Amino acid sequence: MSPTDPYRFETRVIHAGQVAEDWQGATLPPVFQTAAHRHATAENLSQTFAGQTTDHIYMRLTNPTNRALEGKLAALESGQGAVVTGSGMAAITNTCLALLRSGDEFVSGNSLFMSTYVLFTNVFAKYGITARLVESTDLAAMERAINDQTRFVYLETIGNPKMDVPDLAAAADLAHRYDLPLVVDNTLATPYLCRPLELGADVVIHSTTKYLSGHGAASGGAIIDGGHFDWSRSRFPDFAPFIDRKGRLALLDKVWREHHINFGTTAAPWHSFLTVLGLDTLALRLERHVSNAREVARFLAAEPRVRWVNYPGLEDHPSHEVARRMFNGRGFGGLLTFGLEDQAAAFRFIDRLKLVLHLANLGDCKTLVIHPYSTQYVSFDEATRAQLSITPDLVRLSVGIEAVEDICADLAQAFESV
Ligand SMILES: Cc1ncc(COP(=O)(O)O)c(C=O)c1O
Known part of the structure; x- marks a missing residue:
């Protein structure tokens, strides 16, 4: 072929x-x-x-x-x-x-x-x-x-x-x-x-x-x-x-x-x-990654403890229009970031998650979370972190293909600790 x-x-x-x-x-x-x-x-x-x-x-x-x-x-x-x-x-x-x-x-x-x-x-x-x-x-x-x-x-x-x-x-x-x-x-x-x-x-x-x-x-x-x-x-x-x-x-x-x-x-x-x-299952998985990420982004945007959400699928995202053109209207990917009050709040949130896995990877069919500032970027100086937009409040979520209601429920119960 x-x-x-x-x-x-x-x-x-x-x-x-x-x-x-x-x-x-x-x-x-x-x-x-x-x-x-x-x-x-x-x-x-x-x-x-x-x-x-x-x-x-x-x-x-x-x-x-x-x-x-x-x-x-x-x-x-x-x-x-x-x-x-x-x-x-x-x-x-x-x-x-x-x-x-x-x-x-x-x-x-x-x-x-x-x-x-x-x-x-x-x-x-x-x-x-x-x-x-x-x-x-x-x-x-x-x-x-x-x-x-x-x-x-x-x-x-x-x-x-x-x-x-x-x-x-x-x-x-x-x-x-x-x-x-x-x-x-x-x-x-x-x-x-x-x-x-x-x-x-x-x-x-x-x-x-x-x-x-x-x-x-x-x-x-x-x-x-x-x-x-x-x-x-x-x-x-x-x-x-x-x-x-x-x-x-x-x-x-x-x-x-x-x-x-x-x-x-x-x-x-x-x-x-x-x-x-x-x-073999890429197309099916991506379809679900994309629809779940869109739902999760909306859920996060409506959550009072979330200060900001960064997902190109949100209409007010600076890359939204370019991404729509570039991705043929098929969606905006499965990765997003969002901000809580500070690093302590991010740590409390991550520690309370039950379904979402805390590890250094993305693109897995399972939903994954990480706090980049204190992990991948831990040895970077402050100026470089700022230039790369890696802030202490930032949480990165790789949205998986589980039932989106279960992902959101896990996030919701973890927000109660924030
Ligand atoms: C965009 C991007 N490129 C390249 C890599 C490196 O891939 P690998 O971990 O397979 O070496 C990663 C890893 O996270 C990535 O996110």
Whole structure:
């Protein structure tokens, strides 16, 4: 099944990317739990090393279960190819480093997942790479930050946890005017809500650990290449050998050949299997995540002890109109934040929850809560926390797919302690 097949997303998410030749009729990819693959002849292994066959050699390089997931994700994001990794952070690191050299710069929205922020501002700086961070929804600031050293523009579809939604189509236009690719972390929206490659973005990244799996049982990441960016532009002289080999898929080849296999960012086939298993129910889950989150946001907005609610689905949210356009009217995701009186009130509230699970994750089918200020951002200085809108009163809720009445009842009984 190819992305051009006439099936709707709900059908494609189940059937797309199936590669069934050596699966003995299995309807899910078998877990190929083997570190290396035997080859019948010396000639065949030599040809495979030379890239003349698509056979497998060694798990760190490729694996049939991982390849099945790659095919499926590429199809769901309307991409031309994918590489899966052991975590979302591995996918982000590999993509950025394949695009960057020491001395280079890139422009990124400042509304970023915590580890991405640390990677961009602290870790890359040690290697002479400058991330120019601007307001994610401020295209004029983005344009001002672009210069001759810039190699790409980076955005999250929905900023975690700032909940702002940039206009990806406009950002892609802007990036392309400067011959730059747009890289988008689509973890929070998923291809159910938004397919950035169809809006003009060039590369999509996922933490598959979240909604794509949905069960909270697997770790993984993915890099999906739209295959439409022309890497022969002057900004990318180091891409020449990869263009010779793979043409418009030069970036994916560079990611895989230079970084994925040498950094050892391999996805475990068992985790890829669990991710494929989770993907079968993505559309159904997202439909419920979205409707539950909308109900919960309304419930919170009406609760006197809640000072503010940050959910793009609320009509007065600054990103509401952009999100409506970007997400084809399918809803606004399953994540939201809200404010209580202060940190003490947030702690009292979290400690009283019975159904909602207190842990550091999102996108699980179970409703999850965390206090980011005192956890993921505990070692950040006050100025950076303020810039990222991480305040002591902020509670983040990843709304699950339970009965929404039960979620709201649990929140209501916990508010009594606030
Ligand atoms: C938006 C976003 N991107 C990337 C990541 C990193 O993913 P992983 O934990 O799979 O490395 C996360 C994790 O929470 C995330 O929320």
